[in-house]
Amino acid sequence: MLLELIIRGITIGLVYALMGVGLALLNGVMRIINFAHGEFYMIGGYMAYYASTMLGFQFYFSVPTAMIVTFILGAVVEKLLLSPIHTQEMEKPMDYALIMTFGLLLFFRQLAIKVFGPYRHKPADYITSDVYILGVKISGNEVLAGVVSAILVIGLAIFIKKTWRGRGWRATTQSRQGAKINGVDIGKESWIACGVACALAGAAGALVAPIFTLSPTIGGSPLVKSYEVMAIGGLGSIAGSLVAGLMLGVTETLGAFYISSAYKDAIGFLMMGFFLLFRPQGLFGQK
């Protein structure tokens, strides 16, 4: 039983890490926080659902479809609503972004209720057969979600480490002014980074759609989880996000089983509160 809980915790933790990494990227490049991150998760889930039911796509097409749609949506949101952060001189860009993305959260959620309907949808299973890991039976969907999340997180880490664009993002994270002087186009990098962050959230939503059913308000929980991941792992650290996601997933699954499932969400909050108050830089962050 313990082993099964831990394996389940790891798979869900990888999805949390995928959410947290997107947020960490956005925070690094644009210095803002996206409250609407969970809504892109929700939209990704719905896109995967419609791609698989209406177009009849298999998961290896429907998940990328969801990612492309959320990428475009994220880029458009950045261009239209968040770009004043770097085009205008603003006294408090963080407050602007907090209010704006909170407005977006309300907007997307209400829009989803109107467009997709308030009832629950459940896409068909991506992988119908079960998988045995160390003698424990795990559903194929969960394994797929965990594996693809891990691939995406590691892929993003390699992208940021190796390519020129990733180098530009790292430079922007360290010093905006310095990056600008050295020819990084902040405006362009911002919308690309915002799109990528949203696409990662969309991918997470699409991957777990068959496990948890879809409804317009599902964005709240993963949003909270991604903040917890970011606060525990340290701002802008991908390795930190990965470890924090796994930690959170395992602790939560064990806590829900051994303490009480009603307090499942409170466990993560308490963990985050503890880290924020006593180790504000997170696990891997520098002071």
Add this chain to the structure above:
Amino acid sequence: MKKNEIIVAVTIIVLGLIAPKALPSVWITVLSMAFYYAILTIGWNIIFGYTGLFSYGHAAFPAIGGYTSALLAQHIGLSPFLGLVAGAFIAGLLGIVIGLLILRVHGFYLCLVTWAFAEVVNVIITAEHQITGGTGGLLAPTFFSGPNAELFGYFMGLGLMIFAFLISILLYHSRWGLNLFAVRDDIDAAESMGIKTRFWKVFGFAFGCSLAGLAGAYFAHFLGLIDPGIGGLDQMGYVCLIVIIGGLGTVYGPILGSFFVVITKELISGYASGYSLLIFSVIMILAVRFLSGGFMEIIQVISPRLNNRYLKFVNK
């Protein structure tokens, strides 16, 4: 207090006294909800607009105030009027505790800690259903009984709102308020001028929270029922968009915003029920993008022109 502010306060009182006679009786409840939101958002305006702390857990404080008052009334038979004081007091006390905790964090993390607090409060209220009644809610005694109970409750709300409004005006013009603005605008400069920034942060936060507790206790005893929905994310959304639409950091903003939002919601509920939050969120996004001062900015731009025209008219 300036002349304008006194005029506005008196106008609100007069309109508030006339309204139950002039409007159909359904509007009594609607306007009482506007009073509730006005008190609540005046609190948030003091926290975010005056002191500059983005509290994302403001909706938890009316829940705390309301449940405190309702539970006290249920178990020791406290009168609802003292319940208002008790709710405000407990919410203020918790505000001091949270305010001391968030001294260590800045900006976005402050937002997270307050949000975490609100979620934990919500989880506890829902999970401890033997005490709080869970999602079904908890019955609270109303202020008055008899045929005119709702009308008296309405006047009670009007009085409380005027009270909160006057307090926010006094704070705005006093030295205390200046300390809060200094903390908001430039904390290092404030520190170097000898302002005790840590104290004023906690003060601003707890003050706003205590107003929220008052609002929550009023809500519980006006409707006679309180449920965990009062502390939900939607309510936080309403608080945020009311202040943004009305005008952040201004005295009239929260009142203007809450009347606009509540009345519009009631007016459109016949045609487009369920679309209200969607419409308001679009207005809020547009306001943040293009008109960061909300309604008050429009009024401030228009009013000198109106004033000039009036003076010309009088002189000729």
